[in-house]
């Protein structure tokens with residue numbers, strides 16, 4: 001039984017306030033922190049902020065007050081193990097779509113803290129509480145170069161990531177990635193192109209063009225002694241909602257070029273031809289299903305076409321995308337949905353539709369590692385939490401290493417099978 005729920009203001013990796021929720025039961029305590037996006041989809045649960053002057057309007061005193069008020073009153077006395085009932089109660093007490101009244105940030109922190117408290121009460125880690133038979137480590141997508149909204153538009157593509165397809169374990173996958181990251185840093189440094197570190201920890205590069213960034217990534221994979229395409233694939237998050245103009249055209253600022261939908265599709269298909277890309281996220285804007293359909297049809301199931309802003313972790317949208325063939329994979333960000341139950345529903349819809357699924361963190365993160373447990377406990381094919389640097393990222397990767405060790409010989413690394421149709 002939940003004996004108390006309290007909200008607290010903490011800080012995220014962008015030095016912005018965020019919501020922490022602590023859930024107490026006689027059998028133990030759970031806590032969780034809300035993440036926050038920068039390139040958000042318009043269909044996401046509401047990230048409730050105070051507005052005004054302090055901290056650029058990003059303070060969360062209203063969201064925290066809602067936790068200590070309505071949310072605490074609603075959840076106290078409930079069964080901590082009944083996640084579905086807790087999450088339904090959160091929706092009921094908010095009363096508005098997308099948690100517009102109390103905030104999706106308050107709701108998701110409360111939902112995750114309840115899950116953590118339930119696991120503690122059962123004396124097991126959360127991943128095992130979610131599925132006692134879970135044994136699969138997801139295929140990670142790890143950022144090497146950061147751009148887009150996370151690097152002041154220094155590169156148009158938001159994320160250039162590597163996917164260690166042929167590693168034998170998650171541990172080996174991460175070893176490979178770190179060597180690639182080092183090789184990429186050397187490549188940039190030798191050419192005077194190293195401009196710093198982007199918000200999710202990848203190198204902040206000064207490239208001449210987006211294609212040059214892809215060439216550098218292939219060189220970095222080779223520089224680490226690995227075979228691009230065979231051992232390590234490339235994943236892109238275009239975050240194209242950030243590139244589209246009011247007239248629906250796509251603009252590459254770096255190259256000073258503008259494309260209509262078909263022209264943009266040709267640019268993307270050209271990259272898919274030239275480079276060993278296995279996954280491409282939000283290749284068209286969130287309100288351009290025709291573009292999404294064009295690319296999905298062109299690649300079939302050779303490449304993951306991932307909906308992030310486009311699907312916003314919504315089961316209904318996943319089902320619609322399956323029938324319209326506007327994507328073949330869903331990105332699962334619990335804070336887009338507002339509760340774990342809603343996020344899991346999107347994952348289940350993906351399984352039913354034969355979609356792939358990637359559990360994902362946000363660009364604004366904390367030391368909270370709940371997401372690592374969700375990826376394993378829900379058996380998601382993929383996992384995306386940024387680069388191999390910065391503590392809020394390594395916290396999540398290190399937690400996967402602990403889970404893999406904890407599983408011992410029964411651990412299985414998803415590898416290439418983590419792509420495409422998702423099966424838990």
Ligand code: PGA
Nearest residue numbers: 036037038039040362363
């Ligand atoms: P966001 O970016 O967390 O800033 O929305 C991550 C992503 O687009 O996948």
Ligand code: ZN
Nearest residue numbers: 237239281308
């Ligand atoms: Zn994205």
